[in-house]
Amino acid sequence: MVLIGFVNRLLIFALLLVITFYLPRLLPGDPLEVMVASEYTRGLNAGEIQQLRIHMGFEGSWLDQLAAYGFGILHGDLGYSFRHAAPVADIIIQPLGWTLFLILLALPIFLVTGVACGIEAGRQPHGGIDRFLTGAMTLLASLPPFVMAIGLLLVFAILLPILPASGAQPLFPAQGMVAHALQILRHALLPALALAMHEIVRFFFVARSEAISLSTRPFLLNARARGIYGVRERVDYYGRNIFPAIASRLSDAFSGLISGALFVEIVFSYPGIGLVLYKAIGERDYIVIQSTVLLLSVFILGFNWIIDTLVLLHSRRG
Amino acid sequence: MPFSRRALIQYTALWPFLGFALSPTGANGRANRLVIADEGGDRGLPAPFLHHKDGIGYLYTSYIFDTLIAQDRTGKLVGGLARAWQLSSDGLSCTITLRDNIRWHDGSPLTAKDVVFTVAYMAKHPYLFVSTVKIARAVALSANRLNILLREPDAGLLSGTLLNLPILPEHLYAGHASPERFTSGSALMGSGPYRFSGYDRAEGRYFFKGNTDYYRGDPLFDQMAIVTMGPDAALRAMRSGEVDLIPFLPYDRVTQARSMGFQVVTAASNHVVRLLFNNRNRFQDRDRRHALAFAIHRKALIETVRQGEAAPAETGFFQPNSPWGGDTALPPYAFDPQQAQTLLSKSGWSRDQHKRWCSDGEVIHLTLVTDTPLRREAVVVSEQLESIGLSVDVRILERTALREALRSGNFDLSLLSTSTMGDPSDLARYLAGDFWNGDYFAGSREMTALLEQQAQVVSLHQRKALLAKFQALYAYELPSYMLFNPNYATAHNHKIAPRFLPDGVAIGIPTSVHKSVLVG
Numbered sequence: 097m098v099l100i101g102f103v104n105r106l107l108i109f110a111l112l113l114v115i116t117f118y119l120p121r122l123l124p125g126d127p128l129e130v131m132v133a134s135e136y137t138r139g140l141n142a143g144e145i146q147q148l149r150i151h152m153g154f155e156g157s158w159l160d161q162l163a164a165y166g167f168g169i170l171h172g173d174l175g176y177s178f179r180h181a182a183p184v185a186d187i188i189i190q191p192l193g194w195t196l197f198l199i200l201l202a203l204p205i206f207l208v209t210g211v212a213c214g215i216e217a218g219r220q221p222h223g224g225i226d227r228f229l230t231g232a233m234t235l236l237a238s239l240p241p242f243v244m245a246i247g248l249l250l251v252f253a254i255l256l257p258i259l260p261a262s263g264a265q266p267l268f269p270a271q272g273m274v275a276h277a278l279q280i281l282r283h284a285l286l287p288a289l290a291l292a293m294h295e296i297v298r299f300f301f302v303a304r305s306e307a308i309s310l311s312t313r314p315f316l317l318n319a320r321a322r323g324i325y326g327v328r329e330r331v332d333y334y335g336r337n338i339f340p341a342i343a344s345r346l347s348d349a350f351s352g353l354i355s356g357a358l359f360v361e362i363v364f365s366y367p368g369i370g371l372v373l374y375k376a377i378g379e380r381d382y383i384v385i386q387s388t389v390l391l392l393s394v395f396i397l398g399f400n401w402i403i404d405t406l407v408l409l410h411s412r413r414g
Numbered sequence: 415m416p417f418s419r420r421a422l423i424q425y426t427a428l429w430p431f432l433g434f435a436l437s438p439t440g441a442n443g444r445a446n447r448l449v450i451a452d453e454g455g456d457r458g459l460p461a462p463f464l465h466h467k468d469g470i471g472y473l474y475t476s477y478i479f480d481t482l483i484a485q486d487r488t489g490k491l492v493g494g495l496a497r498a499w500q501l502s503s504d505g506l507s508c509t510i511t512l513r514d515n516i517r518w519h520d521g522s523p524l525t526a527k528d529v530v531f532t533v534a535y536m537a538k539h540p541y542l543f544v545s546t547v548k549i550a551r552a553v554a555l556s557a558n559r560l561n562i563l564l565r566e567p568d569a570g571l572l573s574g575t576l577l578n579l580p581i582l583p584e585h586l587y588a589g590h591a592s593p594e595r596f597t598s599g600s601a602l603m604g605s606g607p608y609r610f611s612g613y614d615r616a617e618g619r620y621f622f623k624g625n626t627d628y629y630r631g632d633p634l635f636d637q638m639a640i641v642t643m644g645p646d647a648a649l650r651a652m653r654s655g656e657v658d659l660i661p662f663l664p665y666d667r668v669t670q671a672r673s674m675g676f677q678v679v680t681a682a683s684n685h686v687v688r689l690l691f692n693n694r695n696r697f698q699d700r701d702r703r704h705a706l707a708f709a710i711h712r713k714a715l716i717e718t719v720r721q722g723e724a725a726p727a728e729t730g731f732f733q734p735n736s737p738w739g740g741d742t743a744l745p746p747y748a749f750d751p752q753q754a755q756t757l758l759s760k761s762g763w764s765r766d767q768h769k770r771w772c773s774d775g776e777v778i779h780l781t782l783v784t785d786t787p788l789r790r791e792a793v794v795v796s797e798q799l800e801s802i803g804l805s806v807d808v809r810i811l812e813r814t815a816l817r818e819a820l821r822s823g824n825f826d827l828s829l830l831s832t833s834t835m836g837d838p839s840d841l842a843r844y845l846a847g848d849f850w851n852g853d854y855f856a857g858s859r860e861m862t863a864l865l866e867q868q869a870q871v872v873s874l875h876q877r878k879a880l881l882a883k884f885q886a887l888y889a890y891e892l893p894s895y896m897l898f899n900p901n902y903a904t905a906h907n908h909k910i911a912p913r914f915l916p917d918g919v920a921i922g923i924p925t926s927v928h929k930s931v932l933v934g
Contacts, residue, residue: 123814124815124817125818131467131542133817133851134468134469135833135849135851136467136472136543136833136923137542138543138545139847139848140542144540148540151592178594179458179466179467181458181594181597187615191616194616261647262644262647263643264616264617265617267639267651267656268656365642365647367616367618372616375455378813378814380814
């Protein structure tokens with residue numbers, strides 16, 4: 097099963113490679129045209145245009161270009177962007193690091209908050225706490241992620257300027273490593289919170305519905321009769337039994353987080369991969385679009401595979 | 415070791431921070447540094463073949479790489495690397511004498527051989543901002559003298575090619591067959607007032623160090639940083655002393671910046687917003703172009719969308735203070751809806767019982783295309799045209815889709831922002847050539863001929879006379895109606911005296927932070 101899951105994902109990856117290659121090419125314009133479109137660039141003669149096309153790797157048919165791209169990928173070469181005059185790996189690795197950092201920071205926020213609130217609400221369905229939390233979460237769910245991001249920015253960075261409004265670190269970071277790390281953390285807090293908000297709702301409802309069904313199970317009634325309450329009841333009795341549902345939901349949350357990061361990075365001018373991709377689409381920088389989407393899909397597929405395998409192993413254990 | 419060199423640049427992001435932190439501080443307790451906030455973000459590595467292909471990428475590169483001819487603080491052409499130059503009477507050769515004792519940032523002497531190498535290298539590897547196509551070859555006469563031989567006279571040799579062509583170090587660039595892939599630290603070794611010190615692509619930050627050996631004076635700053643920041647964040651950072659200069663302050667933040675106590679320098683940008691007519695289709699008829707010009711109330715447009723931070727543009731191509739436009743009075747096309755309607759009738763259009771303009775019995779629907787930055791202007795223009803009975807459909811397109819629409823002729827009107835500065839050698843391309851943002855206008859052979867002649871005459875006086883004639887014809891033919899000339903603003907805290915140049919910086923960049931203001 098584990099191997100089949102891996103092969104399935106490999107096939108999906110191959111399909112994605114082809115799709116990400118063709119889709120940007122269906123947009124109007126091409127990278128060379130966009131590159132020379134500034135009014136400050138001079139007119140090029142036909143020979144110069146041809147020379148640039150060859151340099152940029154736009155020689156031959158799309159099939160030839162796809163073959164060259166696929167060959168490069170197999171050799172670990174993501175390609176070279178002429179727009180940036182840099183290997184694609186150099187362009188996307190640092191922003192990818194910032195995005196993954198945001199996601200890693202958002203992960204405990206939405207998992208702990210969403211699941212804890214969900215268990216609390218599901219412990220006593222239709223009670224006061226459940227009504228309050230469900231109402232609040234429904235309200236939260238109705239807000240699009242970018243509205244949430246702008247709201248957080250407005251409140252915590254502009255009206256009460258206690259957190260930075262943009263960037264991943266100060267203009268002139270502190271000299272000490274610990275102080276610098278704290279500054280980076282401070283800059284990431286608002287974007288990570290904005291990213292986590294929407295996921296909190298998703299995990300709240302999963303945990304709540306699981307908790308509601310658990311609340312009627314005899315083992316829990318029995319535990320309560322034995323006086324087991326508080327943290328032990330919530331973690332050992334609810335938490336452990338909810339884990340498979342949360343884990344399987346986590347496997348498809350990753351792709352949502354990546355797309356959510358796009359909005360968040362734009363609002364907070366956070367130098368993540370979302371901004372790189374957004375700009376690359378505008379600039380028709382095919383190679384950056386292709387390789388970024390491909391790399392992200394590898395992360396998503398790999399993450400899914402790991403989570404699915406964990407769930408599978410967990411269920412085998414019973 | 416190509417990878418390690420590349421990695422060196424890529425991951426030197428932390429070096430400048432360290433450098434800034436460890437550098438000696440001045441009397442005020444801070445390093446002698448200038449911090450510039452730019453909204454645009456990453457512009458690529460500041461080297462001729464590596465920077466992004468836009469004006470600001472070129473500008474950053476110009477801080478590191480010098481040219482033979484330069485501009486002073488008023489925009490006047492002065493010696494750069496060249497101390498003197500002499501153009502032959504037939505315009506086919508130019509003898510250049512370099513300054514003595516000029517050096518590259520690595521300490522090597524800069525000689526005539528470097529200039530000869532640059533000309534040959536640029537011919538082989540097209541640089542998108544300067545054409546060397548009219549140069550047959552360059553010949554070194556001695557260590558500091560050379561001759562540039564031309565295939566044909568080039569009126570823009572001094573104010574275009576030699577002003578804009580960054581000179582490359584032969585000892586570092588020779589042998590690099592693909593300069594777009596030459597990204598090591600050596601590729602960033604120039605002879606300009608500032609040396610490259612670091613770059614963070616992801617955050618769009620640049621770090622420079624003053625070149626103490628600079629031949630045109632001492633750099634004003636030991637260190638200079640350019641950081642990516644939106645205008646609001648930049649104003650806040652300026653208040654806290656982190657940022658010193660915002661070169662492109664949006665017009666709606668000018669009052670705020672002044673109220674915060676900052677100096678704000680404003681000037682007409684000469685980056686004009688114009689209404690392009692489809693000169694290949696409905697608007698081949700001059701009367702129709704004139705009619706629409708009379709139907710637009712430019713002052714009302716400026717008040718509505720720019721809060722007065724703009725002036726009605728000259729109706730010729732060149733704008734006031736341009737060295738090229740001459741001083742002939744041009745028709746202003748003052749708002750006159752009656753005249754507009756008379757001209758539309760004269761052009762063969764008629765009105766139906768609902769007062770809508772028709773052609774051959776069909777109601778005319780005009781399509782006005784533009785992109786997001788000019789959407790408000792487009793709405794106001796369409797409303798003004800609708801007030802005289804024209805039906806206008808505004809379409810806001812993504813930039814590339816807009817380019818496609820203009821190229822294919824799939825529009826009637828378009829609102830565009832256009833630079834009118836820089837040497838006009840290439841202006842024929844704008845009027846009737848393949849430039850996407852151009853006029854696509856083939857309605858006047860005289861205008862085309864004038865532009866061809868002005869690109870070849872040797873006498874500057876004669877060139878200006880030809881261009882003045884073109885200017886008057888442009889205002890009469892009206893391939894585009896120049897609507898307004900927005901003001902550009904720079905906010906600063908007195909560390910430098912930014913100044914906008916009348917014909918822009920080098921290739922016509924409308925910036926106030928030319929390198930001459932960064933040198934003492």
